[in-house]
Amino acid sequence: DSGVTQTPKHLITATGQRVTLRCSPRSGDLSVYWYQQSLDQGLQFLIQYYNGEERAKGNILERFSAQQFPDLHSELNLSSLELGDSALYFCASSVSLDGNQPQHFGDGTRLSIL
Amino acid sequence: GENVEQHPSTLSVQEGDSAVIKCTYSDSASNYFPWYKQELGKRPQLIIDIRSNVGEKKDQRIAVTLNKTAKHFSLHITETQPEDSAVYFCAALWGGYQKVTFGTGTKLQVIP
Numbered sequence: 001d002s003g004v005t006q007t008p009k010h011l012i013t014a015t016g017q018r019v020t021l022r023c024s025p026r027s028g029d030l031s032v033y034w035y036q037q038s039l040d041q042g043l044q045f046l047i048q049y050y051n052g053e054e055r056a057k058g059n060i061l062e063r064f065s066a067q068q069f070p071d072l073h074s075e076l077n078l079s080s081l082e083l084g085d086s087a088l089y090f091c092a093s094s095v096s097l098d099g100n101q102p103q104h105f106g107d108g109t110r111l112s113i114l
Numbered sequence: 115g116e117n118v119e120q121h122p123s124t125l126s127v128q129e130g131d132s133a134v135i136k137c138t139y140s141d142s143a144s145n146y147f148p149w150y151k152q153e154l155g156k157r158p159q160l161i162i163d164i165r166s167n168v169g170e171k172k173d174q175r176i177a178v179t180l181n182k183t184a185k186h187f188s189l190h191i192t193e194t195q196p197e198d199s200a201v202y203f204c205a206a207l208w209g210g211y212q213k214v215t216f217g218t219g220t221k222l223q224v225i226p
Contacts, residue, residue, distance in 0.1 A: 002157065002159075033214070042203075042216060042217075042218050042219060043158070043203060043216040043219075044216075045213060045214045045215065045216075048212055048213075055212055056212035056213050058213055058214075090157060090158070097212070098207075098212065099146065099207040099212050099213070099214055100145065100146035100165065100207055102148070102160050102163065103148070103160065103214075104160075105157040105158050105159070106157060107156070107157050108157055
């Protein structure tokens with residue numbers, strides 16, 4: 001158990017819909033990272049938050065957004081869903097702002113778009 | 115941005131043999147290189163990492179070497195066991211150590 005909690009574990013929805021994925025970091029960790037893992041794109045960094053503020057952006061689509069709340073949990077919002085958004089979405093947490101400290105991954109949310 | 119290439123994409127070894135996975139990166143400013151192991155359907159787990167001020171790091175049967183001049187780093191697993199079978203990802207951190215780029219993964223199969 002990494003201490004990082006992601007909900008839901010599975011999500012099935014249709015094209016054009018909007019979903020919210022939730023992540024609770026390990027106790028004491030201030031950084032939250034979001035990743036997308038698909039068969040054709042591998043593991044892709046999406047976005048990082050540190051103590052409530054967005055700090056780094058990766059390959060995140062404009063249809064996607066995220067936020068980190070005062071209690072440090074984070075949500076990833078995916079809208080106008082397309083078939084290609086089907087993937088495993090991981091969040092990871094770390095104690096520091098810099099990524100050069102170990103990141104602890106949650107078990108992921110598997111998103112299936114029908 | 116950073117580009118990370120990982121080879122081979124698949125690797126089969128006999129139990130007890132060694133396995134080596136290699137990664138190259140493009141951004142000379144990258145200074146932190148973690149390796150993750152991911153079993154089927156599970157989350158990536160950090161198995162070892164190395165920072166640029168170190169050339170080699172070892173943890174029991176796992177070692178990582180880094181050549182900053184050549185911009186490549188390698189994972190070495192000795193005395194492989196069937197439970198080592200998984201997909202291994204290398205990664206490099208850049209952009210002030212806040213952005214991470216992963217390699218494409220190596221599927222390691224250890225044959226009993």
